Structures are given as C-alpha cells and as structure tokens.
Amino acid sequence: SKRNAWRVDLENEGEDPRWTVALRALFAGASAQASPFSGYKPTSEAPLPCVYLMDLVLAVRSDLTFFMAGRAWLNTNYHDFHNTPKVKDAPLLNGFMMLSVRQSRFLANLSSNPQAEFGDHPPVPEFIKTLLRGSRFTATLLIEPGLLHYELGWPNQLQANLNMGPLTVQVRAGQIMRLSTRELVIGQSFLARGKLELKAEFSAGFFGAGLYALADVAYGIRYIGVLAFEDTSRNSAFYGAVGLDIRVKLEIRFWLRIKLGFFKISINLNLAIDLQFTAALQVGISFPEVAGALGTATVSLRVMGRRLGFNVRVGINDGAVEAAKLKTERFLHIGLEAEDVEAIPGTDRNESLGGGGPPPTPGSALALTPEGPAPTVANVSITVPGGSALGPTSAPIPGGPATVVANATTAVAGVVPAGPLMSAAVAPTPGVFHVPDYYVGIAQGTDDVPTLYLLLVPRSPMSPEELDGFLAVPPRDNPPTIPDKDFEWTFSNAPRDGFLFSHLQSSHSGGGGHTRIASGVTNHTWKMPWLNVVSATTENESAEQSGKLYQFLRYAYVPKLFELPGGNDPDFGQIEPEFDPAPRWIPGDTTIEDSRVANPTTAAFEAAVRGAAEQYAAPYFKFDPNSPYDRNLREACRVTTSVYTPEGKAPPPVLDQNNQPMLDRPDPHQAASELRSSLVQAMTRDFFEYASTPTARPKLEAESAAFQYGLVFKITPLAGQNSLEKAHEWLESLSGLGTMRQRNTPEEALCGDADKSVMRLFNRRKEWFSNRPPEFARVRKFEHANTVAIDWRLEFPHQDLDPNNPLRDDPEHHLRHYVVRREHLDGNDPSVTFPLKTAEVLHRVDSGKKDAGGKPIFHTIRLPSRFQMVDHFADQNAEDVAALTANGKLYLYTITPIDVAGNASTRPLSIVAQRF
Structure with missing residues (x-):
C-alpha cells in the first residue's frame, strides 16, 4: 500500500x-x-x-x-x-x-x-x-511443477517467549512436508529452554553475605524422514534425536571487614556448587548400515573448585546413526526462510549449556609497564578487519564469524599435547626456533616537516610448507637471566648523510626513548623489556591475568607438554616453548566467491541486499547446496572444522583425569598462531595511529607493544632541509635494508650468520596509491529502499608487475582501508563519511590431490565477503524510508582507497545509487 x-x-x-x-x-x-x-x-x-x-x-x-x-x-x-x-x-x-x-x-x-x-x-x-x-509464527506454501513444499516455521521459527522476573521460558518448534520428483521429506522439531536466576545480597557494613542461584534446563526432540524416489535404498534415511540438558549452580559468599587502627582484617568465604546433567538418544535408519542407536549421558559435579564427572556412551551400530544424520542434515536448511539451526541438547558437546563453544582468539592490545606494584591495565578487545602483508590476517575462529573479538585469557589457559607437526621443508628442532624475514613498512607522518615512520614486522610464511617465525624467544628460567641484546639490525648500506635516523623505543623498555642512529653506523642492537608487567583485561573490563612479558610471550610458541601431579596445569608462564606453530592456516591461491553477486537473478536481487545486513553471509540470500560459496562458508562456520589442523577438522576435546572435556584448553598451534597474529594486528594499528595522530603519541610510546619491543623507527630531514629524497634512495637501494639477527633459543646468544634473516622494504614509493593508483574492476551495485550495496575488486594496472614478489602486485596487501563519502544529490540529507575494510573467511578443504602415500592433500581457501560495502542508512529512521517517492533519492558514493603509508588513491570510485 x-x-x-x-x-x-x-x-x-x-x-x-x-x-x-x-x-x-x-x-x-x-x-x-x-x-x-x-x-x-x-x-x-x-x-x-x-x-x-x-x-x-x-x-x-x-x-x-x-x-x-x-x-x-x-x-x-x-x-x-x-x-x-x-x-x-x-x-x-x-x-x-x-x-x-x-x-x-x-x-x-x-x-x-x-x-x-x-x-x-x-x-x-x-x-x-x-x-x-514475544511469540513468532510463520507458515509457507510453495507449489510449482514437480514440487509441493509446505513448512510451518521449519525448523525452529514457531516461537513463544515468556519473561516473568527471574524466570525466562522459550519454546520453539517447526514442521516440514516436501514432495518433489526426487523425494518425500517429513520432519518435526521441538526445542524448549527455561532459565531461573536468583540473586540476593545483604551488607551490614563490616559483615555481608550474597547468594546466587541458577537453574538452566533445555529439552529438544527432532526427526527427519527422507524417502527417495531415485536409488531408494541408498538415498533414503530416517534420523531422530531427543536430548535433555540441566545445569544447576549455587554460590554463597560471606565477607568480614574489620579495621583496627593501622590494621585491617579481611575475611572472604565462598561456597560454589555446579551440577550439570546431559543425556541424549539418537536413532538412525540408513542403508547399508540399516538401523542403529547411540545414547550418551554426562554427569558433572564441581564443588569448591574440584570436579567429579562421569561419561556414559552406549552405541548399537552407531555408524548408521551418523550416516542417517549426514543424509538428512541438508533438509534442516531447506526452509524457504533461512536461519541457523540449533542442535538438539546433548547431541553436540560444544552447544551444551555449559559448553561455551570453541576457544576464542587470544588478546592483542597489551599494556606494558616497568616492574612495580601498579601495572597499567589496557583493554584487549579488538576487531580484526582483514589482513595485509604488514598485518597477517588473523585466521577465523572455528565456528565463529569473520569478525574476531579477542580475549586475552585463552592463550594462557593451559597446555595440551601438540600432536604431530606438519611436514615442512626444514624439520623443526625442539627448542630452536625459526628467525623470520622482516618487512619494513612505511607510514607518512602528519608532522610539520616531512617525516617517515618505519615498522619492522616479522613476515608470515608464504605457504604452509614454510616454518613460522616470530620475535626474539623469551629467556629461560624463572626468573630469567636477561640477555644484553635481543636484536641486531645490520645495514647493507649504512644510513647516509642528509637525514636523521632514530630508533623509537619506550623508556619503559630500557631503550632510553628516542635514540639517534648516526650516519655511517653499520648495525644497531636493542633488547626486549622482558621484566615489564603485562596486564590484560577481557571485554567486561575485569582483570584476568597479570605477569611478566617473558611469561606471556612463551604462549606464542607450542609448549612442551608437562603437567603437575594430579593433572593440574602449571602456573602462568611456567612453561617451556618447544616449537613454532604450524602455519596450516596460510591460504593458497584458491578464492571462492559468490557468483550470484556478479550474476544476480530476479529472485535473489533484493534478497542479496537485505541479507548482508544480518551477518557476513546474507541469510536471506537463500542457502544453495549447489553453490560452492555457500557450502564452504557453512562448513567454515561449524564448530567441527578448523584451519589449524592438517585435515581441517577440529581436534577432539582434551579430557582430564576424570574423562571430562576441558573446554578451556585450546589447540596449541591455534593459540600460538592467534596470539602472534593478534600482536601484529595491534602493533600495526598502533603504528598507523601514531603516524597520523600526534596527540596520541605519548600514550602509544608508553603502552604500545610496537614501541616496547623496539620495532618503530623514524626518519626526518636535517635542519634547513625539506626533503627526504636521500632517505627514500637509501630505503629503496638495490642491496636491500640488510639482515636481522635475533635470539632464536632461550639462551642469551643471538643466532648465527647461517640463521640471520633478510630485511625487505614492503611499500616502496612506486607502490604508493598516490603514485600507482589501483583500479576498480567488476563494479556492481544493488539498490533498495533501505539498503545500497556495492561490490568491486581492486586491481593494479597490468604493467610494471613484479614476478618475484606477487604480494606487491596485490592492492589488498597495500590497503589500509577505504574512505567512503555519501552525498545526497537531489535533497538535503547530510553528507556521511566512514572508513571501510572487509575481511575474509579461511577454510581448509581437500585439494583433490594425493601425496605419495595416497592420502588426500588439504589446502586453505579464501572466502571473501559477499559485498565490499553495504550501507543501511543507519542515520535515518523508518519515517525517512516511508517518505520515499516513486522517483526515490539519488546518492553519490565516492570510495577512496588509502594505502598503508597513508596516501589516498588519485583514482577513487564515484558511483550514483538510487533508493526507491
């Protein structure tokens, strides 16, 4: 209307x-x-x-x-x-x-x-x-030649919600009947959850008590039957499951505070009881396994920090259950309205009430202070916007989205067996670590005089067959013997006259602040602040871990397996690094895109735009089982897949001495890789902010890891000069920037000449967007009353390509972000400017090739975001949309790439879009 x-x-x-x-x-x-x-x-x-x-x-x-x-x-x-x-x-x-x-x-x-x-x-x-x-109802009927499809909220879209103070109840259900020329499908699903949460507290000043009680119950039942008309015995199946999950938690706290003159007495007593019960029964009928059943039950009791648990698993031809589940699972996602489907309680360990899902990625932003009683605390919650050669892409969390929120406590939670390492060109030696090559990235400063800032970044491996390397290895022992130096940068050509070359290292790290490197000097050494205190917080601002830098960085390596008596974990930092992590997450050349964006059909046009509002992959862009993009993206977001294992499957949970899964223990290769990646992301982010925001520099110099580790340098012209031409000539000289020697063992000595690495300038002036502007290719736009979506690919012109370094010819590796400006052409809507940077999802799949032993070879593929830019006009309300006329509104979008040096491209994209 x-x-x-x-x-x-x-x-x-x-x-x-x-x-x-x-x-x-x-x-x-x-x-x-x-x-x-x-x-x-x-x-x-x-x-x-x-x-x-x-x-x-x-x-x-x-x-x-x-x-x-x-x-x-x-x-x-x-x-x-x-x-x-x-x-x-x-x-x-x-x-x-x-x-x-x-x-x-x-x-x-x-x-x-x-x-x-x-x-x-x-x-x-x-x-x-x-x-x-609080309720939801939906019913759909579709009839067309060869298909009769009826769904009543399938699979869980019939909902009823009730909130009554501390009690919340949710019931969800769905039904499907589908008759086609290929099969007959009938299914029903029912899920119910209830939660009762009580809190009470009493305080009389010097004395107080608190009570917290939680009861959480989930119940579910579901069945799907498939009768195939083609190859009936092979494609027909029946799968049913029923599950129950109960958790009861009780906490009682008492405290006493008495002050006597100069003395204060503080007594805290806590009693905590946590009981969890999970049971599930799954049945399946599938040929050739015929019928099977699988029953599981778990009882776990935790009292005062101690846990007792039992697992029971009874299977009768349970291979038939798994086969039936695989054959019927695709019909969970065949509803005409897309949604993520929740598992029946008890059938997926990671989705139980107490599961908590897969481990998150470790933290990235760290606050470092000198040893002392009052360490600085910094929030470590970040969003990874996608990687470049200066900041390698943080591989996605298994089961998580492309946008990654970091948590500092994951990487230090415990030690688990490392398992077999990847086959590498050079076999790793326990206790000896790889020295990586370093990229030298340039960013232009916003100072009164021309200024260049340099950041040294350890280069990530170019393929999964290479060894991964990182910064200097933390020293041995507790407390350690602090080495005299951790890094030695040897220049191929000594810095020349004509500019000032300075090392910017925080005075907190013992570097003495800004240190000038005189012209003619052939090498420069510095050390890490190993005894500085590292304090990290989670998203809710509560401190989780505090320790020394040498303790924290030990978790950037795969640790040597050992446990204390009783199966307990060692204290924070009391571990010994053994290997560099295996870089299986390094993506190859395969990129799978959603072809429907470039070739939209009438049915998918509006759906593509609306869907991008909801998540990385548009749920309203209906899941297509025949689409490689949809299939791989769905698999990449499952908790059962991982880019850190050889075959792309998440490792089984580590069991404690009571045969209970320890959900707080991440895979060591994953934890080490994500900690390294998060640190590099944090350092590059701080480096860019330092170069572009002079007012933020004092705080960044004091707290940023980039300055604590001594990885930032500065170049300015001599007094009376206003040019850095000689500095650019020195940085871009054919002989390169020299070599790096660093400590590659926990001992004090630097590595030998045989292990020294190469320093390479990453973004030369000829690659700056101001000198080599990239082009926008394959530009597509989608228009709707509520949304404008634009997609493109950024490419360099096909000239002056560097066959020896393909990264230099990929604009995405030089891209810091886009600056998008939206202007209303035929009205008075205010102009809007915002930064933009998309991410990619990584997924490990079978390459279709086999090794010499006949085993399949797996590789990691890229899944780019469906759209480069989606504008939902969040600054406008429903009345603005309702006021749209038949002619609509015209908007001009100007999209400008900004490179890592801070240069804007001279060829921005300008495109007109219409809302109607």
Whole structure:
C-alpha cells in the first residue's frame, strides 16, 4: 500500500504494453456505519469494539500474475487504524499470496510481527500483548511443477517467549512436508529452554553475605524422514534425536571487614556448587548400515573448585546413526526462510549449556609497564578487519564469524599435547626456533616537516610448507637471566648523510626513548623489556591475568607438554616453548566467491541486499547446496572444522583425569598462531595511529607493544632541509635494508650468520596509491529502499608487475582501508563519511590431490565477503524510508582507497545509487 513498494515496469521496444490493476480493501469486524452510504462518523467509530481489522491489496498484471498482500490487527477499529500511525504501521500478522501463470508457481506466506501494536478496543491485557509480541509464527506454501513444499516455521521459527522476573521460558518448534520428483521429506522439531536466576545480597557494613542461584534446563526432540524416489535404498534415511540438558549452580559468599587502627582484617568465604546433567538418544535408519542407536549421558559435579564427572556412551551400530544424520542434515536448511539451526541438547558437546563453544582468539592490545606494584591495565578487545602483508590476517575462529573479538585469557589457559607437526621443508628442532624475514613498512607522518615512520614486522610464511617465525624467544628460567641484546639490525648500506635516523623505543623498555642512529653506523642492537608487567583485561573490563612479558610471550610458541601431579596445569608462564606453530592456516591461491553477486537473478536481487545486513553471509540470500560459496562458508562456520589442523577438522576435546572435556584448553598451534597474529594486528594499528595522530603519541610510546619491543623507527630531514629524497634512495637501494639477527633459543646468544634473516622494504614509493593508483574492476551495485550495496575488486594496472614478489602486485596487501563519502544529490540529507575494510573467511578443504602415500592433500581457501560495502542508512529512521517517492533519492558514493603509508588513491570510485 506504499508507493515505494511499487516500481514502474516499462516494456521494451516492440513489446506489448504492460499494465497492472491494483485494488485495496479494508475489512473490519464491526462498523458504526449503518450502510455504505450513511457516512463516516468519527465520534461513533472511536469507542467501537472491533475484534479484527484487515487491510488487503490485490493486483493483477498483464502477464497473468495475481498477487494479494494483507495485514491484520487484533482489537483494532478503523478509528485506531486511521488516526494512530504506530498502530497502522505495526500489524499483528502479515501475509501474501502470488500466483504466476508464466512461471507456473503459487507461493503463499503468513507470518507474525514481534513489534505489533494493538488498538485496545476492547483493551488487550498487558500480559497478552507481551506474550503475542514475544511469540513468532510463520507458515509457507510453495507449489510449482514437480514440487509441493509446505513448512510451518521449519525448523525452529514457531516461537513463544515468556519473561516473568527471574524466570525466562522459550519454546520453539517447526514442521516440514516436501514432495518433489526426487523425494518425500517429513520432519518435526521441538526445542524448549527455561532459565531461573536468583540473586540476593545483604551488607551490614563490616559483615555481608550474597547468594546466587541458577537453574538452566533445555529439552529438544527432532526427526527427519527422507524417502527417495531415485536409488531408494541408498538415498533414503530416517534420523531422530531427543536430548535433555540441566545445569544447576549455587554460590554463597560471606565477607568480614574489620579495621583496627593501622590494621585491617579481611575475611572472604565462598561456597560454589555446579551440577550439570546431559543425556541424549539418537536413532538412525540408513542403508547399508540399516538401523542403529547411540545414547550418551554426562554427569558433572564441581564443588569448591574440584570436579567429579562421569561419561556414559552406549552405541548399537552407531555408524548408521551418523550416516542417517549426514543424509538428512541438508533438509534442516531447506526452509524457504533461512536461519541457523540449533542442535538438539546433548547431541553436540560444544552447544551444551555449559559448553561455551570453541576457544576464542587470544588478546592483542597489551599494556606494558616497568616492574612495580601498579601495572597499567589496557583493554584487549579488538576487531580484526582483514589482513595485509604488514598485518597477517588473523585466521577465523572455528565456528565463529569473520569478525574476531579477542580475549586475552585463552592463550594462557593451559597446555595440551601438540600432536604431530606438519611436514615442512626444514624439520623443526625442539627448542630452536625459526628467525623470520622482516618487512619494513612505511607510514607518512602528519608532522610539520616531512617525516617517515618505519615498522619492522616479522613476515608470515608464504605457504604452509614454510616454518613460522616470530620475535626474539623469551629467556629461560624463572626468573630469567636477561640477555644484553635481543636484536641486531645490520645495514647493507649504512644510513647516509642528509637525514636523521632514530630508533623509537619506550623508556619503559630500557631503550632510553628516542635514540639517534648516526650516519655511517653499520648495525644497531636493542633488547626486549622482558621484566615489564603485562596486564590484560577481557571485554567486561575485569582483570584476568597479570605477569611478566617473558611469561606471556612463551604462549606464542607450542609448549612442551608437562603437567603437575594430579593433572593440574602449571602456573602462568611456567612453561617451556618447544616449537613454532604450524602455519596450516596460510591460504593458497584458491578464492571462492559468490557468483550470484556478479550474476544476480530476479529472485535473489533484493534478497542479496537485505541479507548482508544480518551477518557476513546474507541469510536471506537463500542457502544453495549447489553453490560452492555457500557450502564452504557453512562448513567454515561449524564448530567441527578448523584451519589449524592438517585435515581441517577440529581436534577432539582434551579430557582430564576424570574423562571430562576441558573446554578451556585450546589447540596449541591455534593459540600460538592467534596470539602472534593478534600482536601484529595491534602493533600495526598502533603504528598507523601514531603516524597520523600526534596527540596520541605519548600514550602509544608508553603502552604500545610496537614501541616496547623496539620495532618503530623514524626518519626526518636535517635542519634547513625539506626533503627526504636521500632517505627514500637509501630505503629503496638495490642491496636491500640488510639482515636481522635475533635470539632464536632461550639462551642469551643471538643466532648465527647461517640463521640471520633478510630485511625487505614492503611499500616502496612506486607502490604508493598516490603514485600507482589501483583500479576498480567488476563494479556492481544493488539498490533498495533501505539498503545500497556495492561490490568491486581492486586491481593494479597490468604493467610494471613484479614476478618475484606477487604480494606487491596485490592492492589488498597495500590497503589500509577505504574512505567512503555519501552525498545526497537531489535533497538535503547530510553528507556521511566512514572508513571501510572487509575481511575474509579461511577454510581448509581437500585439494583433490594425493601425496605419495595416497592420502588426500588439504589446502586453505579464501572466502571473501559477499559485498565490499553495504550501507543501511543507519542515520535515518523508518519515517525517512516511508517518505520515499516513486522517483526515490539519488546518492553519490565516492570510495577512496588509502594505502598503508597513508596516501589516498588519485583514482577513487564515484558511483550514483538510487533508493526507491
């Protein structure tokens, strides 16, 4: 019924004129008018009780397409509908029916609205309103040649939610019936969750007590039956599961605070009991295994920090259960409305109430202070925006999205067996670590005089067959013997006259602040602040771990396996590094994109735009089992996959002495790789901020890891000069920037000449976007009343390519971010400017090749974001959308790439988009 929902559909030259006839009608359960001709009387209509009100729009198009859309309200009369905008725009039910003769398709849908409003004629009790708004209903029917598809909220979209103080209850269900020329599918699903949470606290000043009680219960049952019409015995299956998950937690606290003169007595007593019970039964019928059953149960009791647990597993031909589950699983995602499907309680260990999912990535932003009683605390929660050669992409969390939120406590939670290492070109030696090559990245400063800032970044491996390397190895022993030096940079050509070359190292790290490196000097040495205190916090600002830098950086390596008596973990930092992590997550040359973005169909056009609002992969861009992008993206986001293992499968949980899974213990290769990546991301982020924001420099010099570790250098012209031409000539000289020697063992000595690494300048002036602007290729735009989405690929012109270093020819490795500016061309909407940088998902798959022993070879692929830019006009409200006319609004988007040196491209993309 709104003009922005209709579009002008002009015929092409030579075609018959297209026409559409539209009608609108309103049906009310009661009316104050005695007849259609008696006239509308507002005073009589306003108090009139009316149980229902329906607004219908009917349309017939010249190609014999019939369409009807309807909305319905409860306890609402026409006066409420006409005079109350919030009621008029928020019906209780929405539905539509479409019959297309040309496409031989009938489609109907009815769904509820969680933001429904009521007219209160008669008044609706408040708890009924809350119950209706907290519930969800949807039903869909699709009929077309060879297919009859009916779903009632499949799989879990029928919902009822109830909140009554400390008690919350949610019930979800769904049903599907699908008959096609290939199979008959019938399924039902039911999930229920209840949670009761009680808190109480008493305080009398010097004495107090607190009580916390939690009861969390989940129950679910689901079955799916498939009868195949082709190869019936092989493709038919039945899978059913029922599960129960119960958790009860009780905490009682007492405290006593007494102050006597100069003395203070503080006593804290805590009693904590945590009981968890999980049970599940799964049955399956599948050929050739025929029938099978699998029952599992877990009981876990934790009292005062001690845990006792039992696991029971009974299987009867359980291979049939797994086979049936695999055959029927795809029908969980075949509903016409997409959603993530929750597992039945107890059938997935990671999704139980106490599971907590896979371990998150370790923290990245660290606050380092000299040894002392008051360490600085810095928040370590970051979002990884995608990587470059200066900041390697943080590999995604198994089961997590592309955007990664870091947590500093994961990497220091415990020690687990490292397992077999990858086959590498050079076999790793325990206790001896690889010295990486270093990239030297340049960023231009915003100082009064021309200034260049340099950041030394350990280069990540170029392939999974290379050994990974990192910074200087933490020293041995507790407390350690501090070495005299950790790094030695030897220059191929000594810094020349004509510019000042300085080392920027925080005075907290013992570097003495800014140290000038005189011209003619052939090498420069420095050391790490191993005794500085590292304090890290989680997202909720609560301190989790505090220790010395040498203790923290030991977790950037795969540790040597050992446990204390009783199966306990060693204290923080009391471990011994043994190997560098295996870089299996390094992606290869394979990139899988969603081809539907470049070649959209009529059915997917609007869905593609709306879906990108919800998550990395658009849920409204319907999951297509035949799409390689959809299949791989879904697998990459499962908790059962990982890019850190040889075959791409998440390792089984480590069991403690009571045969219980220790969910707080990450895979050591994953923990070490993510800690390294997070540190590099934090250092590059701080480096860019330091170069561009002079006011932030004192704080960054004191706290940033880049300055604590001594990885930042500065070049300025001599007094009276205003050019850095000689500095650029020195940085870009053919002989390179020299070599790096660093400590590659826990001992004091630097590595020998045989292990020294090469220093390479990453972003030469010729690669700066101001000198070599990249081009926008494969530009596509999608337009909608609420969203504009634009996709493109950034490419360098095909000249002056460097065959010896393909990274230099990939603009994404030089890209810091885009700056997007949106301007309203035919109106007065304010201009908006925002930065933009997308991420990629990594997934490890079978390459289709086999090694000499006949085993499949796995490699890591890239899954780029579906759109480069999605603008949802978050600065505008629903009234702005409703006010759109048939002509819509025109916007000019100017998208400018910014390179890592801070230079803007001279060839931005300008594109006009229309909202209508």
